[in-house]
Amino acid sequence: MRGKSAIVGMATAGMGEAPGFSAMELLGQAAVAAVADAGLKMQDVDAVFSATSSHAFPTMSVVEYLGLKPRYFDGTNVGGSSFELHLLQATMALEAGLCDVALVCYGSNQRTAGGALVSMSEPQWHETPYKPRHPITAYALATSRHMAEYGTTRENLADVALAARGWANLNPEAFARGPLTKDEVLSARMISDPLSKSDCCLVTDGAAACVLVRADRAKDLAAKPVYFLGAGAANYHRSIVAMPDLTTTAAVDSGARALEMAGVSRKELDLVMLYDAFTINTILFLEDLGFCPKGEGGRFVADGRIAPGGELAVNTNGGGLSCVHPGMYGLFLIAEAVAQIRGEAGARQIDGCDLALCHGNGGTLSSQCTAILGSEATL
Amino acid sequence: MTAIDNLGPQAAYQAHLEAGRFMIQRAKSTGEYVFWPRVLTPSGATDLEWVPAKGTGTVYAITVNRARGGSWNVALIELDEGVRMMSTLPAVETAPIGARVKARVEVAEDGPRVIFDLMEDAK
Numbered sequence: 001m002r003g004k005s006a007i008v009g010m011a012t013a014g015m016g017e018a019p020g021f022s023a024m025e026l027l028g029q030a031a032v033a034a035v036a037d038a039g040l041k042m043q044d045v046d047a048v049f050s051a052t053s054s055h056a057f058p059t060m061s062v063v064e065y066l067g068l069k070p071r072y073f074d075g076t077n078v079g080g081s082s083f084e085l086h087l088l089q090a091t092m093a094l095e096a097g098l099c100d101v102a103l104v105c106y107g108s109n110q111r112t113a114g115g116a117l118v119s120m121s122e123p124q125w126h127e128t129p130y131k132p133r134h135p136i137t138a139y140a141l142a143t144s145r146h147m148a149e150y151g152t153t154r155e156n157l158a159d160v161a162l163a164a165r166g167w168a169n170l171n172p173e174a175f176a177r178g179p180l181t182k183d184e185v186l187s188a189r190m191i192s193d194p195l196s197k198s199d200c201c202l203v204t205d206g207a208a209a210c211v212l213v214r215a216d217r218a219k220d221l222a223a224k225p226v227y228f229l230g231a232g233a234a235n236y237h238r239s240i241v242a243m244p245d246l247t248t249t250a251a252v253d254s255g256a257r258a259l260e261m262a263g264v265s266r267k268e269l270d271l272v273m274l275y276d277a278f279t280i281n282t283i284l285f286l287e288d289l290g291f292c293p294k295g296e297g298g299r300f301v302a303d304g305r306i307a308p309g310g311e312l313a314v315n316t317n318g319g320g321l322s323c324v325h326p327g328m329y330g331l332f333l334i335a336e337a338v339a340q341i342r343g344e345a346g347a348r349q350i351d352g353c354d355l356a357l358c359h360g361n362g363g364t365l366s367s368q369c370t371a372i373l374g375s376e377a378t379l
Numbered sequence: 380m381t382a383i384d385n386l387g388p389q390a391a392y393q394a395h396l397e398a399g400r401f402m403i404q405r406a407k408s409t410g411e412y413v414f415w416p417r418v419l420t421p422s423g424a425t426d427l428e429w430v431p432a433k434g435t436g437t438v439y440a441i442t443v444n445r446a447r448g449g450s451w452n453v454a455l456i457e458l459d460e461g462v463r464m465m466s467t468l469p470a471v472e473t474a475p476i477g478a479r480v481k482a483r484v485e486v487a488e489d490g491p492r493v494i495f496d497l498m499e500d501a502k
Contacts, residue, residue: 125389126414126415126416126464128489129487129489129490129492130453130465130466130467130492131444131451131453132444132453132465133444133446137442137444137453140442141440141441141442141453141454141455142440144440144441144442144476145439145440145476148440148477189445190443190445191444191445192442192443192445193442193443193445193473194442195442239415239465240455240465241455241463241464241465242415242463246439246440246455
């Protein structure tokens with residue numbers, strides 16, 4: 001499937017705060033803008049891929065709202081990683097001739113609707129008596145284990161938060177901007193030891209949408225195509241109780257599968273977009289995707305290595321930590337990769353960005369989906 | 380009332396707890412333990428029987444929820460049988476990873492649950 005499809009339209013809407021708008025209205029704005037970006041008409045869309053935290057049947061709701069009559073649709077919901085998987089599913093459907101124009105879309109107004117993470121996730125009966133506060137309890141447990149096994153420190157976690165803020169300060173669309181010091185990060189209110197408020201992603205509004213077509217058609221459309229080069233998924237558990245090893249995620253497998261399909265090596269990647277719901281995520285995924293040995297992630301992120309000007313460009317939009325996190329963040333990873341590969345990322349633009357990895361995470365370090373995107377030069 | 384043997388694994392586990400017993404499942408054919416309770420083991424064995432848990436284990440991971448109304452820890456305990464469960468150590472604020480712990484059945488407001496205490500002697 002390498003190079004068989006391309007993202008030809010991409011847009012976001014309601015980034016940060018969008019008072020007065022419903023989740024579907026924001027999704028609709030993003031979809032309209034993405035289709036226009038591709039130079040297509042809404043009625044050209046004949047496949048819909050969607051997941052949200054507020055729609056039990058997201059593709060039905062999207063189809064009705066946008067006035068579509070698709071011949072293919074898939075509402076697979078694997079949390080925040082859904083959209084990396086949707087890229088794979090859309091490419092399969094396009095390649096199989098089941099559709100010609102695929103729309104992947106998401107929207108949320110969780111910030112203005114209440115300010116708390118919205119989730120349709122059902123409680124796990126064997127966890128309920130202990131009153132976990134997911135998702136943070138699960139991520140805090142994983143962090144505690146990583147610290148005990150590998151000596152990872154709260155300073156290491158702070159480096160992740162500071163790098164994200166550094167990038168956000170170059171992104172006018174980022175929600176959390178402004179100076180941030182290590183002391184401020186380390187003295188933030190503890191929420192679930194060892195994770196403090198500074199280790200947690202934002203709770204924002206936001207919507208995103210992208211349009212995919214087969215690669216042979218992509219060149220004729222309005223926008224510079226960003227090609228699908230590969231994707232891989234892996235999932236071992238639902239509840240954190242059943243995660244085989246709390247310091248190693250299934251990204252080990254999803255990343256290897258995606259890189260193999262794309263036929264590229266880690267060293268060739270210009271941009272690495274990692275789902276940073278919590279600071280520990282960035283450390284775990286840098287390890288599991290092979291950028292550093294297991295256990296070294298905390299030391300890897302020291303000295304600004306993933307901050308602006310660092311050795312490895314990671315989460316250049318500011319991430320879920322400082323840019324946007326409306327509950328399911330996966331499509332915003334893709335939005336940033338598209339912006340960078342098109343060369344439209346403004347002050348945060350990295351030089352010669354041709355190849356990007358987007359890694360989505362869903363549930364409690366559960367579903368892991370990795371996608372590789374590239375410019376025409378990478379075909 | 381249905382006999383425990385005729386209940387599904389979730390209801391059977393809870394029925395044993397109601398009777399004050401902390402029981403876990405083991406496959407007769409492979410000797411594998413499985414938790415949380417289900418109808419097969421990770422290797423696919425289905426000849427599961429209920430056996431009393433030894434009740435001893437180790438803190439595998441732990442966090443302290445800091446809420447306005449008070450704090451409580453949530454831990455993953457690795458039982459000596461090799462399976463992991465979520466639980467809490469209500470007698471302490473927190474505990475080091477690797478600490479040895481012992482189970483007891485507590486009758487909480489919402490029903491019985493398995494909780495753990497530090498085994499001071501085992502340190």
